[in-house]
Amino acid sequence: MSLLQSLAVMFGREPTKPPASAYSEAAACLHEAKRANRRSAEERAEVNRQIHERHKVHTWRNRRWLTLLAVNLLFVVSFKFDVQLVEGALTASRVIGFHMADLNSTLQVTLAFKTILINLIIGSMTVLLMWLLLGGRSFCSWTCPYHLLAEMAEALHLKLAAKGLVNDHPLLRGTRTVLWLVFAVLAFATGYTVFETISPTGIVSRALIYGPGVALVVVAVLLVLEVVYTRRLWCRYLCPIGLTYGLVGAVSPLRIAYRPQACHHEGACRKICLVPHVLDCTKKGFAVDVHQGIGADCTRCGLCVDACPTGALKFEVKGLDRLL
Amino acid sequence: MTATTPALPPQAVREARRRFLRSALFGSLAVGAALAGWLPIARRQALHLRPPGALAEDEFLASCIKCGQCVQVCPVEAIVLGDLGEGFGLGVPHIDGRAQACDFSCDAVQCVLACPTGALSHTLNKKEEVRMGLARLDKPDACLARQGLGFKGPARGAAFPGLHRYEEVDRWKPIPLADHPYEVELCDLCVRECPIKDAITLEPIGDDPADKRRTPVVHQPCVGCGMCEMICPTEPAAIVVDARAQWRAA
Numbered sequence A: 001m002s003l004l005q006s007l008a009v010m011f012g013r014e015p016t017k018p019p020a021s022a023y024s025e026a027a028a029c030l031h032e033a034k035r036a037n038r039r040s041a042e043e044r045a046e047v048n049r050q051i052h053e054r055h056k057v058h059t060w061r062n063r064r065w066l067t068l069l070a071v072n073l074l075f076v077v078s079f080k081f082d083v084q085l086v087e088g089a090l091t092a093s094r095v096i097g098f099h100m101a102d103l104n105s106t107l108q109v110t111l112a113f114k115t116i117l118i119n120l121i122i123g124s125m126t127v128l129l130m131w132l133l134l135g136g137r138s139f140c141s142w143t144c145p146y147h148l149l150a151e152m153a154e155a156l157h158l159k160l161a162a163k164g165l166v167n168d169h170p171l172l173r174g175t176r177t178v179l180w181l182v183f184a185v186l187a188f189a190t191g192y193t194v195f196e197t198i199s200p201t202g203i204v205s206r207a208l209i210y211g212p213g214v215a216l217v218v219v220a221v222l223l224v225l226e227v228v229y230t231r232r233l234w235c236r237y238l239c240p241i242g243l244t245y246g247l248v249g250a251v252s253p254l255r256i257a258y259r260p261q262a263c264h265h266e267g268a269c270r271k272i273c274l275v276p277h278v279l280d281c282t283k284k285g286f287a288v289d290v291h292q293g294i295g296a297d298c299t300r301c302g303l304c305v306d307a308c309p310t311g312a313l314k315f316e317v318k319g320l321d322r323l324l
Numbered sequence B: 001m002t003a004t005t006p007a008l009p010p011q012a013v014r015e016a017r018r019r020f021l022r023s024a025l026f027g028s029l030a031v032g033a034a035l036a037g038w039l040p041i042a043r044r045q046a047l048h049l050r051p052p053g054a055l056a057e058d059e060f061l062a063s064c065i066k067c068g069q070c071v072q073v074c075p076v077e078a079i080v081l082g083d084l085g086e087g088f089g090l091g092v093p094h095i096d097g098r099a100q101a102c103d104f105s106c107d108a109v110q111c112v113l114a115c116p117t118g119a120l121s122h123t124l125n126k127k128e129e130v131r132m133g134l135a136r137l138d139k140p141d142a143c144l145a146r147q148g149l150g151f152k153g154p155a156r157g158a159a160f161p162g163l164h165r166y167e168e169v170d171r172w173k174p175i176p177l178a179d180h181p182y183e184v185e186l187c188d189l190c191v192r193e194c195p196i197k198d199a200i201t202l203e204p205i206g207d208d209p210a211d212k213r214r215t216p217v218v219h220q221p222c223v224g225c226g227m228c229e230m231i232c233p234t235e236p237a238a239i240v241v242d243a244r245a246q247w248r249a250a
Helices: A003-011 A025-036 A041-051 A059-080 A103-113 A118-134 A138-142 A145-162 A174-190 A200-210 A216-228 A233-238 A240-249 A268-272 A276-282 A303-307 B010-035 B038-042 B057-063 B069-073 B084-089 B110-114 B189-193 B227-231
Strands: A086-089 A092-095 A098-101 A254-258 A313-317 B079-081 B093-095 B133-137 B151-153 B182-184 B200-204 B214-218 B239-243
Touching: A003 A240, A003 A276, A059 A086, A059 A138, A059 A145, A059 A200, A059 A303, A086 A200, A086 B069, A092 B069, A098 A103, A098 A118, A103 A118, A103 A174, A103 A240, A103 B057, A118 A138, A118 A240, A138 A240, A145 A200, A145 A216, A145 A233, A174 A233, A174 A240, A174 B010, A200 A216, A200 B079, A216 A233, A233 B010, A254 A276, A268 A276, A268 A303, A303 A313, B038 B084, B069 B079, B069 B110, B133 B214, B182 B189, B189 B200, B189 B227, B227 B239
Parallel strands: none
Antiparallel strands: A086 A092, A092 A098, A254 A313, B079 B093, B133 B239, B151 B182, B200 B214
């Protein structure tokens, strides 16, 4: 998928089946071969069983949860026991003395204050470089404490949905793009960091470090909506922070790669994905190449890697295989 | 999908419309909720005491990145972050002088050094340059010195958790006010514990030399740190700090 298409889909365009001209020769051959040799459900199940021995694999999810908890606990512990490893909160911090600043918070402050602040330039560039290497929205799934709460709300939502007690009410994904622009304009026009007032990332991060406050009501309301009304309402459709980091991740070397060769196109990955539009290429006959990254909006959470029964989806560092 | 897109079934049209309405609704709610943060700013009666070096209020709210690094470095934990009721001031630091004043225990205004954005202005070098507000004798009738009264015991009672660095006790370590009882013939706690030289003095009330009554007078060097407000043993405090107030020659 081209960078522009990947960005367009992230901004809200619905992915469509690529035109015939988009396919590489190898991909076209592969799709042809797959159409010629249909496997029966039993055969597919047997392959799945062989490759994906255990019924449930949570390798990446567990690594990710541990990382997320460790990062956030590091903030808490640093303050509680005055270790001074990571001072501040997720909006801005000093890590062993080095400035770090959240990209979206930096944007809000810069637009509201209308001044270039040297410490924020240093801090946000450090963070930009870090997530450029680590995959952009991997900030969301590997660091943002709200993401973890939202995952729990999602699990509850899915449980209730399976019993028919709740339904998912999807939004247009472009809403997030509109909100990103609106909050940028508001910061500039009002001179206040308007978005920070509802940012669940900032609120949860500060609540963990400095103690809970009334502001957690914002988080509670979001979580309740996500359980009873719209699956992953905030992270999927609204959060401007996600879009900011998505832009960073668009050209990131650390990504999830898709190899359609072994794929059965059963869609297990799309069912559990926060941003299933990035996995559109896993639909039968949609992959334009035999090896491709899955798109800017991907949070690199690894749920699809765990879920994929055939190993068609894998973490990779782009170009590393050629280097080694 | 074919080249000519077939007309969508009515159900799909309905769902598309609903999806658009939901998006508009939740998008507006998010923006509306965030903008509601303006109300507490617009309706605010009294300003908060901000940490040393804070820029003018609007600039301060704009430039603060809400990270709390100032909170973390303060040795007396005087700085607290605003909650949701503060609106745009959510996560922005302030000081409640009566509960825990800034007594400059850190000497070098650590919060200013910690601030990554200069919301606490980096142009500040020493405590005497700070201008948080101005102390004012709010309830003259309650002031013990004005009544010629002394004071005995811990300034704010045995249960008060506030901290202060007593130079004569430990140059580096602040201790609870409760651990430092006083016994003075004429109450002079506000003058005695003021961290700024010549910021406040006790002046005679009348011309009669036998009259031991004195009144606290605030002078230009006052930085508005809130120490006098915290230490004042009357309830409520006879002396308070007006946040952001500027010195004007009387």
